[in-house]
Amino acid sequence: MQEVEIENGAAKLTALFNEAGLCRIAFDGSEMLRGLSAPVRDTAWGEIAQDSIDCQLERVEAGYEFRRKARICGNNASVSMTISLLAEGDAFIVAARFLLQAEEPLVTNRAGFCLLHPLFGLRGTPLFIVHPDGSETQTEFPTAIAPAQVARDVAAMRYTIAGVQCDIDFAGEVFEMEDQRNWSDASFKTYCRPLGLPVPIRIEAGKQLEQTVEIVLRRQAPQHIEVSDGPLIEKAVLPAILLAVEPGWIAKPSVRPLGYVMREKPDNPFQDADLKLLAELVIESSAPLDLEFVVAAQDDPQEALSAMADRLARFNLSPRHVIALPEAYLKSYQPDGEWPPKPGPEDAAKAARQAFPKARIGCGMLTYFTEFNRCPPPENACDYVTYGTSAIVHAADSSSVFQTLEALPDIFKSADAISTSKPQRLGLVAIAMRSNPYGASLAENPDGLPHTMTANDRRHSGDAGAAFAAAAVMLAAECGIEALCIAAPKGPFGLVDHRGTPTPLAKLIEHLQRFWAEPVEIRSNGNGRIEMLGKPGRLTAIFAPEAAGLSFEEDDS
Known part of the structure; x- marks a missing residue:
């Protein structure tokens, strides 16, 4: 530059x-x-x-x-x-x-x-x-x-x-x-x-x-400069850190998760072997399971969800949170454009409540906040809302990636207003894209270099990915987010790199779990640095493009 x-x-x-x-x-x-x-x-x-x-x-x-x-x-x-x-x-x-x-x-x-x-x-x-x-x-x-x-x-x-x-x-x-x-x-x-x-x-x-x-x-007018007395300090409780699971992403994680979120899609369904392994992981870790279910275009939501409930029950899997969404809603539509015919999100939510009567039922989108904002959740149809975010939709350089952290509080607050303050349990909040609702597919990116609209971004496995995730979690805590995914056990969003070595993101989750469920102080100076203080110590995320990383200082007292 x-x-x-x-x-x-x-x-x-x-x-x-x-x-x-x-x-x-x-x-x-x-x-x-x-x-x-x-x-x-x-x-x-x-x-x-x-x-x-x-x-x-x-x-x-x-x-x-x-x-x-x-x-x-x-x-x-x-x-x-x-x-x-x-x-x-x-x-x-x-x-x-x-x-x-x-x-x-x-x-x-x-x-x-x-x-x-x-x-x-x-x-x-x-x-x-x-x-x-x-x-x-x-x-x-x-x-x-x-x-x-x-x-x-x-x-x-x-x-x-x-x-x-x-x-x-x-x-x-x-x-x-x-x-x-x-x-x-x-x-x-x-x-x-x-x-x-x-x-x-x-x-x-x-x-x-x-x-x-x-x-x-x-x-046109004298410049007015706001003078701050110091960093912004807020009290908060961290959201639950969940792991996203799809077929091919299932493995025993290098850290104990606070929950798994499985996504069943018509083009990538779970096989019985997948469900058996997932059940073993859930039982071993005592971690709750969430279900994100995409209803195939030709299927009746009630029949499809009832069949999924029966299938999960065979493996003693009982999701505590369920969101169902018609397949057409994996794509993006302009607010004033033509939207898919019924069944819609409200129909899927009603079917989910009948198929999983003991679960909390969610509404929202399995893509990004964009689609959530354009198709607000049906009023009184759900117990919580969901969506995801990606930092590389429009630009992939590190400066632009870290700038997206500035927009996350606006997203969380806007979603809170749209959903009349329902709890937010979010899908992947990450640098890379999980899916592409704006085109036919994600971009191929075998080298993992900075590139827009790709699932493969090697920053996820490095210090930059851990710093980005730490800052996102702290910002989510300030806004009262209940839970979110920041990784998967393996795959493009995995907690291990291509050699099978745990990533800095895995270490971050270990740190975050020590702070979870206890009030913490979050301090932000608005200049590429945010830190969290609690009983375990001080966790600092630095997300400047030239010097991204984490530091943890244990409280010796």
């Missing part, structure tokens, strides 16, 4: 660049923009890799210019982007241009500029939109997470953050804004090609796409 500064009288603009473009703009230390890049998406919404990347950042008169050129992997198409930073009068100007040249047909769901606006300083503040016909709309950045687009049909926008007015003009495409906290991204995102338009699009050979964005930043 490269950081540059330009000054304009008493004001200073700081910009941080990486290979993809701008990853931060700050005006006198206050973050104005969290990202400005131009990704190209495939038909499953994954980012298409680029090679032959050439980036240059040079000093020019009154500022800097960033130039990026690359080629689309697997296609004879080129992309280029320039971003200029200039001081002009009493303002700073950020001018960006994107060009895609297709030398053979290119099929894509989206290509062009993507702007990320920070959360801090914008939640609940006014947002002014100018539409292509010149009309204006006043709205606001949402406080609770918005299930649908925050703004549509955007040609320009204006907002103020930390006393600085930000004016943004777009050309070459119509833009819209969404609340990326839905996917645990810590930002509001303005992007082009509106979701209401058909995808994929085909760019013919010899054609090109060109877009421009101009951002003007100007001080």
Whole structure:
């Protein structure tokens, strides 16, 4: 990464660049923009890799210019982007241009500029939109997470953050804004090609796409800096740490779990040998069992759940918590789009209650908060709610991954409001993706390198994965989450690495279990560090990209 500064009288603009473009703009230390890049998406919404990347950042008169050129992997198409930073009068100007040249047909769901606006300083503040016909709309950045687009049909926008007015003009495409906290991204995102338009699009050979964005930043009011007396300290009780189980993930874990959550899917059902092994693990550990059951599209929910209850009973498995969901709801739908016909989630919940009369019955989604937010649980149909999160839906670099922790409290609080404060028992809260409701499949990633929309991310097995999980658990505790999964016994979310060696995440669970069910103090300084204090000692998670890890200091008293 490269950081540059330009000054304009008493004001200073700081910009941080990486290979993809701008990853931060700050005006006198206050973050104005969290990202400005131009990704190209495939038909499953994954980012298409680029090679032959050439980036240059040079000093020019009154500022800097960033130039990026690359080629689309697997296609004879080129992309280029320039971003200029200039001081002009009493303002700073950020001018960006994107060009895609297709030398053979290119099929894509989206290509062009993507702007990320920070959360801090914008939640609940006014947002002014100018539409292509010149009309204006006043709205606001949402406080609770918005299930649908925050703004549509955007040609320009204006907002103020930390006393600085930000004016943004777009050309070459119509833009819209969404609340990326839905996917645990810590930002509001303005992007082009509106979701209401058909995808994929085909760019013919010899054609090109060109877009421009101009951002003007100007001080409008004195900067107000909140002074904290110290780190935020809250009392909490940790959620139960559960292990996710699917066929192929079953093994005796390297730590004793507080519960297992089995997921039965039509395309990956448990065999009798799987259930026998799972029953042995449950009995040996005295750990309770939860069931997540996906009703096949052609099946009647009542018949399918009754058959599952009978099958589990043969192995003396009696789940204490059950959620059932029709198979169609493993995919994502726009709030105002066409939704699947019945049976729906409420029908599945009723069937689950009849098939498992002694269990607590859940509602929600077996994918992510996005889908939970777009399809709220039926009122009075359940005893608890569930969903999951992944940190690599839109970006996979470590900075973006750790930034998603900033959005988790908003997710937990929004889910609490949606569900009228029902207990939350969450599926996998992890870096990697368990499933892809937005496309046909997850991305292949055999090397485990940072990549969007993949189940294989080797950070899960390292210090970064343990630090991420520790911070997520502490944030969940602050918000009163009842239980959550952060790993599986083995597999892509396993507690052992490819050599069978216990991971730092396994050690984390050992530490967490010592704190569980006793009140703890959680302290956050909001700068990549969160710690928990209780009778066993102090557990600290550091989740800065350059120095992620855990430390535990035992209380000798």
